[in-house]
Amino acid sequence: MSFLNSILKIFVGDKSKQDVKKISPIVKSIISLDEKVSLLSNDELRNKTQDFKSLINDSSKSLNDQIVKLESEVDLTQDFDKKENLYNEIDKLKDEIYLLTEKTLNEILPEAYAVIKETAKRFKNSKQIKVKANNFDREISGTRDYVNLDNDYAIWNNSWDAAGKPITWDMVHYDVQLIGGIAMHQGKIAEMQTGEGKTLVATFQST
Secondary structure, three states, rough: OOOHHHHHHHHHHHHHHHHHHHHHHHHHHHHHOHHHHHHOOOOHHHHHHHHHHHHHHHHHHHHHHHHHHHHHHHHHHHHHHHHHHHOOOOOOOHHHHHHHHHHHHHHHHHHHHHHHHHHHHHHHHHHEEEEOHHHHHHHOOOOOOOEEEOOEEEEOOOOOEEOOOOEEEOOEEEEOHHHHHHHHHHOOOOOOOOOOHHHHHHHHHOO
């Protein structure tokens, strides 16, 4: 079987190697943004998440507005055939929104991943990260001892207790984790060996 596999690879190539080759330019784009994101303040870095959300929402705003209008027409009509036509139009618009969202996500991916990588680096290099407090900080500070409030600021510690075990964040993403994160974003299965950083890959999927 191994001989057969080696012959097949000559003709079709190793799929995983092909995938990595396609992903490599994206990894280079992420790394090229290291210096840019390193110059951001903690608040600017954090606000990037909202910037990304706004870009995604703006990309499909006009289509979502059309859907709202069509849905109101559905509620107003009693004509079954007209309702069906309206629902078909809504479904087509939703398909367009999906494609637009996918396009936008791919466009912002390098900067988004660079932001996550920089955030990991700051928590690794600093015991505490200080930012202007928002509602989320105020809410979570009441239940998590690793977030403390100082007047208008929130202080996030890089250490916390996990089921009685003290944990300190000490990881920064390397190329292999960037590749794994991109592969999963693209809907692929990322097989990683023990010690290659599956925990770090997961940080890309939770954002």
